[in-house]
Amino acid sequence: MKCKKCGGKAAINMRQHNMGLCKDDFLQWLPEQTQKFIEKYKMFTPDEKILVAVSGGKDSLALWDILRILGYQADGLYIALGIDEGFSYSAESQRLTEKFANEHDLNLHVVNIAADYGTDLPMLAKKTKRGRDKPCSTCGLVKRHEMNRLARDFGYDVLATGHNLDDEAATLFSNTLQWNGDYLIRQHPVLPSKDGLARKVKPLFHFYEREMAAYALLRGIEYIYDECPFAEGSTSTQYKELLNQLENQHPGAKMHFFVKFLTAKKKGLFAEPTTEIVPELHICPTCGQPTSAQENCSFCRMMKKSSEW
Amino acid sequence: MKYTTTIILRDKKYEVKAGSTLLSALNKLEILPESIICVRDGELITEDTILKDGETIKLVSVISGG
Known part of the structure; x- marks a missing residue:
């Protein structure tokens, strides 16, 4: 070819x-396209400070690399979750993230959950109702809380994550199967800042996972190849495989599924959020972050339960 | 004489017939091209590449979770 x-x-x-x-x-094409979508969706400007959530995987390291090449002020955030499962998953992810930061002289924040909160993700998942049989839910909560905390504490304008089109299409598929209206309304490459929540952007939302792997390989980026041991056999992985089967028969099916969803939203085919769907936010009395709960936020409630276990 | 190409995906090794396209080999092995990147001698190759006798193709799985 x-x-x-x-x-x-x-x-x-x-x-x-x-x-x-x-x-x-x-x-050359991939960073150019990224720049095009950053501008089209008004994700951020060159004057703004970006915090990139970096996991040591191909997508987030590639995103950091692309933003660096495009000349943006992008620092990294690595959250050490303490996942070992026999092959030092978190330790290796951290090593690769730090290696990338050092090689390119980039600023990296490292948050260590065990050091800061006295417990790691596997323990949290075991001790709490949320994590029982689904540590990914606990992981998501911890990451969201810590990303927003760091963005707020260090004055970043925007949080960037390495979600690709396969991630977004799998999420959309899941939310559509369940007609999860409030999630469907919120799913977008840009979530504006609101009441103490940092703006969140996904500059790679238009690229297939395969393209991001190719980018990382061609750029010589060393990333953690092994899947998170807790994510093996996860529903999102199953949905990605299903969508790839569809894509194999109908090239472009994944892209159309997600991009036409965005177009439909823009055309007003989904109802505007109501107060019922988007609840009023309050300040968590423990950590000071916004929460829809009238008491402590989900993260602080989880940490409290974990300490009482 | 049997002409074969070796295809490696994670810890699995497959022997396929040389002379056909990589896509044809992937179809026989029931591996979706969408889920992998194909590497030969450190270089990315496309699925229309004709497989040569004695060479090794490494497949890099692209799906990640978590």
């Missing part, structure tokens, strides 16, 4: 775009 731009040998075939690109053109 030939590169659509230069006619050389293609390194990747993107069937949804009916386009193959060689290494050099792909490595």
Whole structure:
């Protein structure tokens, strides 16, 4: 297959775009497209300070690399969750994140959950109702809380995550299967800041997971290849596999599913959020972060339960 | 004489017939092209690549969770 731009040998075939690109053109195309979507969705400007949530995986490291190349002020945040499961998953993820930061002279914040809160994610998942049989839910809560805390404490304008189109399509698929109206209304590449919650953006939302893996490999980014041991066999992974089967038969199906959802929202095909769906936010008396609860936020309630266990 | 290409995905190794396309081999192995990146001698290759006798293709799984 030939590169659509230069006619050389293609390194990747993107069937949804009916386009193959060689290494050099792909490595130029992907950051250019990212910049296009940053501007189109008004995610952030060059004057703003960005905090990139970095896990040591291909997507978040690639995002940090792209923002660096595009000239944005992007610092990293790594949250050490203490997941070991026999192969030092968290320790290796942290090592690769720190290696990337050092190689490119980037500023990295490291939050260690065990050091800061006296317990790690596997223990939290075991001790709390939320985490029983589903540590991913506990992990999501911890990450959201800590990302927002760091963004607030260090004065970042925006939080950026490495969610790709496969992540977004799998989430949309899940929320559609359950007709989860409040989640469907909130799903978007940009969530504006509100009442103490930092603005959240997903600059890679338009790229397939396969393209992000190709970018990381072609750029020589060393990332953690193993899946999180707690995510093995997860529903989101199953949905990604299902969508890939569809994509194999109908190139572009994943992209259309998510992008046309965004278009439908823009056209007003979904009701505007009501006060019932978007509850009023209060300040958590323990951590000072916004919460829909009248008492402590979910994170602080979970930590309290864990300490009483 | 049997002409074969080795395909590696994680800890699994497959022997496939050389001379056909990589896509044809992936279809026979029931591996979705959407879920992997194909690497030969450190370089990314597309699925229309003709497999050569004695060479090794490494498949990199792209799906991640968590």
